[in-house]
Amino acid sequence: MKEKIKQLSKEYLSEVISFRRHIHQNPELGFEEYNTTKFIQEQLNNMGLTNHKVALKRTKTGVYVDIDSNKPGKTVLFRADIDALPLEEESNVEYKSNVKGVAHMCGHDGHIANLLGVAKILLQLKDSFKGKVRLLFQPAEEGPDMGGCVEVVNEKEVLNGVDFALGFHVYGAGNFGKAYFKYGPMYASFIDWDIKIKSNGGHCSEPHKSADPIIIGSQAINLFQSILTKIKSPLDNAVLAVGTFNGGSNSNVIPTEATMTGTIRTYDLELGRTIVSKMKSIMNSLCELYNGTYESNFLEGYPPLINNNQLTKFVMNETISLLGKDNVKEIDHPTFGCEDFSYIANEVPSCYFKIGIHKENEIEPLHHSGSFEWDDSVLETSMAVSANAIISFLNAITK
Numbered sequence: 001m002k003e004k005i006k007q008l009s010k011e012y013l014s015e016v017i018s019f020r021r022h023i024h025q026n027p028e029l030g031f032e033e034y035n036t037t038k039f040i041q042e043q044l045n046n047m048g049l050t051n052h053k054v055a056l057k058r059t060k061t062g063v064y065v066d067i068d069s070n071k072p073g074k075t076v077l078f079r080a081d082i083d084a085l086p087l088e089e090e091s092n093v094e095y096k097s098n099v100k101g102v103a104h105m106c107g108h109d110g111h112i113a114n115l116l117g118v119a120k121i122l123l124q125l126k127d128s129f130k131g132k133v134r135l136l137f138q139p140a141e142e143g144p145d146m147g148g149c150v151e152v153v154n155e156k157e158v159l160n161g162v163d164f165a166l167g168f169h170v171y172g173a174g175n176f177g178k179a180y181f182k183y184g185p186m187y188a189s190f191i192d193w194d195i196k197i198k199s200n201g202g203h204c205s206e207p208h209k210s211a212d213p214i215i216i217g218s219q220a221i222n223l224f225q226s227i228l229t230k231i232k233s234p235l236d237n238a239v240l241a242v243g244t245f246n247g248g249s250n251s252n253v254i255p256t257e258a259t260m261t262g263t264i265r266t267y268d269l270e271l272g273r274t275i276v277s278k279m280k281s282i283m284n285s286l287c288e289l290y291n292g293t294y295e296s297n298f299l300e301g302y303p304p305l306i307n308n309n310q311l312t313k314f315v316m317n318e319t320i321s322l323l324g325k326d327n328v329k330e331i332d333h334p335t336f337g338c339e340d341f342s343y344i345a346n347e348v349p350s351c352y353f354k355i356g357i358h359k360e361n362e363i364e365p366l367h368h369s370g371s372f373e374w375d376d377s378v379l380e381t382s383m384a385v386s387a388n389a390i391i392s393f394l395n396a397i398t399k
């Protein structure tokens with residue numbers, strides 16, 4: 001079976017590369033993936049998979065479709081994100097973005113192409129597996145706002161009957177063609193925040209008569225850092241970043257307000273909420289001390305992405321038998337980045353893996369940079385790993 005999967009991945013590679021390059025040339029931002037959705041639907045129709053449905057009803061973007069072996073078994077979902085970024089492409093590849101200020105600089109063009117290729121492989125091997133595969137082409141992983149996955153999941157239908165889920169990302173920091181797995185936490189949750197400190201303002205020569213938003217804000221920033229070192233356990237990981245701090249316009253005026261914005265990253269949402277409550281305590285205490293007031297907003301974003309250990313172990317072992325031990329790596333540390341596949345992983349046991357795209361002696365492709373570029377022949381490996389994970393898993397758990 002593994003040899004057959006490898007052979008089909010090789011066979012479909014050039015077509016899948018042409019899919020990727022078409023999508024790369026025609027990028028669309030989150031919640032606006034109209035032509036991308038149409039292209040995916042057309043390719044699925046060409047394969048005879050005409051029973052596809054719209055993934056996100058509000059925008060009519062994204063697609064999902066089932067490949068049913070017509071044999072009893074479990075259902076595994078495989079997700080690809082489909083949106084591009086608001087960035088100008090800097091490289092001069094022949095399939096460069098046709099849209100000014102929009103480009104596939106995270107690799108989601110490759111994720112779409114990969115999943116279309118996987119669909120073709122699965123259709124060829126339909127007699128060799130049990131159960132059902134649901135392919136999900138999900139809009140707006142990069143946002144805006146809360147991103148596409150939470151909406152897709154909240155509509156319920158996509159996860160109906162799904163027992164397990166898989167997802168994959170090309171990996172700029174990973175060696176070309178190697179598969180990377182991570183047990184447990186892989187990506188962080190975020191809580192974005194903004195705080196506005198207010199005062200009546202006044203003249204700097206009479207500091208005792210008005211609260212000073214600059215003093216309150218600067219002391220708050222120092223005390224926020226002590227939440228990380230003195231209030232939470234040193235064994236719990238967290239980031240509390242202040243991204244902006246603005247206030248004042250004149251050298252001798254106490255301003256009427258100062259604003260700060262930032263983000264909190266944790267692998268445990270409860271820890272994030274504890275940090276929020278301590279930030280509020282600090283603001284309350286400082287405002288009481290200096291007679292100021294403040295307003296704040298804390299927006300809870302994507303939850304942490306936690307891989308299911310059993311499923312990850314299974315997929316990792318199957319990938320070792322496919323690619324060999326040297327080509328499969330375990331990621332030691334999670335990242336404080338975020339990934340909205342976490343909404344799916346919150347609902348069903350999931351495994352999110354990566355395939356490296358960094359070639360030896362070449363500069364590391366940096367995701368979200370205008371120069372992000374990678375050799376799409378790696379899709380041969382990603383298709384094989386993806387199809388192999390799906391088929392071997394469905395066959396192993398179906399009694």
Ligand SMILES: [Zn+2]
Nearest residue numbers: 106142367368
């Ligand atoms: Zn990204």
Ligand SMILES: [Zn+2]
Nearest residue numbers: 106107108169
């Ligand atoms: Zn991405």
